Amino acid sequence: MDMRQLMYFVEVAQQQSFTKAAEKLNISQPALSKCIHNLEDELGTSLFVRKAGTITITDTGKIVLEKAKDLIVHFDYVQNTFRLINPQNKKNISIGCSPILSSVIDIDKLEAFLSDNNKIYMSYGGGTINQLVNMVFSMKIDMAICILYDREYKYLDKVNTEVIYEGKVIYASSGNIDESSKFVTSCDLSACFRSEDDPKVNHTTLYTDYANEIKRMVYYKGFTAIVPDIVLSYWDKDVNTASFVPSINYRIALITNKSMKCSKIIQQLKKHIKNNIDL
Known part of the structure; x- marks a missing residue:
């Protein structure tokens, strides 16, 4: 147990x-x-x-x-x-990550790095962006790897934010991209454009934060995805893409608690992510 x-x-x-x-x-x-x-x-x-x-x-x-x-x-x-x-002597690292980044951030690589260099272990959990930022702020996790869109987030001003990548939101489909498409996107991203008047968001739109589920809906169900452009770098099939209008920018950021000094382990981990993760 x-x-x-x-x-x-x-x-x-x-x-x-x-x-x-x-x-x-x-x-x-x-x-x-x-x-x-x-x-x-x-x-x-x-x-x-x-x-x-x-x-x-x-x-x-x-x-x-x-x-x-x-x-x-x-x-x-x-x-x-x-x-x-005693934050310097931690033997367990808790990291949260935006689920949409599950295909981008290789958790196995992070665990291997930590184990090889520090003889420690990492627990990993997902959540919405606001949940992850709040968990860092309340010290329930040590760090979060978040994708931040053009919108306001609670507690973001109370944590340290280190941006490691910037990109744009796009359409991705195995077929044609038009207003009659069935759309799939992440719950966090949908908050940026959800509107009854927006033809891109109709009654057939699905919301899921799982990157692999979004890919499956595009490949096999004929959906058009609304996703961060970096996600497509890890798909194994070519798809049609188009710029999302109006433009939505995003940032991938490392989030840590502002009131606590980062331990040496967290500092090493942040450096490793920036230098070795294929962003």
């Missing part, structure tokens, strides 16, 4: 839905279901009653839920206290 399992369990219980919890946690529903099943196996009891597409927490699940909430609160307190006391 680990804290990740407990956090996932609490989210499912609060949402009363695996689908909604998976969306909130930015993980796939099968992965979330497997995690909860593993937790139930470890505890030797069912935490939810699953029936006809609905879930209901069991009496035992309610007890576990209250204990899990207490454990999570104490876990966060201990983590944050330790970071404030």
Whole structure:
């Protein structure tokens, strides 16, 4: 049993839905279901009653839920206290990353670099841009790799932002690009142009923050993607592209806490990302 399992369990219980919890946690529903099943196996009891597409927490699940909430609160307190006391001696690095960058940022390379050079380990999580910035600000993670669009973000003025790449949003399609297309884009990006009057955003538009899911919808379902141009560098098939109008710029940035001095490990990691990630 680990804290990740407990956090996932609490989210499912609060949402009363695996689908909604998976969306909130930015993980796939099968992965979330497997995690909860593993937790139930470890505890030797069912935490939810699953029936006809609905879930209901069991009496035992309610007890576990209250204990899990207490454990999570104490876990966060201990983590944050330790970071404030001695940030130089951290043995675990927590990094968040915008899900749309999952095909751009090679997490395996980062983990290998950290392990080889510092004998430490990294945990990785996704989230919306506002969630990731807030997590850095509240010291729940050490650093975030975010894609920032032309819009306002909460807490951004309270954290350090180091831009490592700049680009533009484009259309990408395996067919023709016109107003009759079915569009797919990320939830964060959609906030920049969502409007009932915008013909690019119609009733067939889908929102997902998973880069591979967007690619699949373009390749096999005939959708037109609205994505950062850097994403296409990692697609394995040629597609038609066009400039998004009106123009939307974006920045890929490394986000760290302004009130805490970066540890040597984080400094090394930032340097490694800038020098070795293919941006």
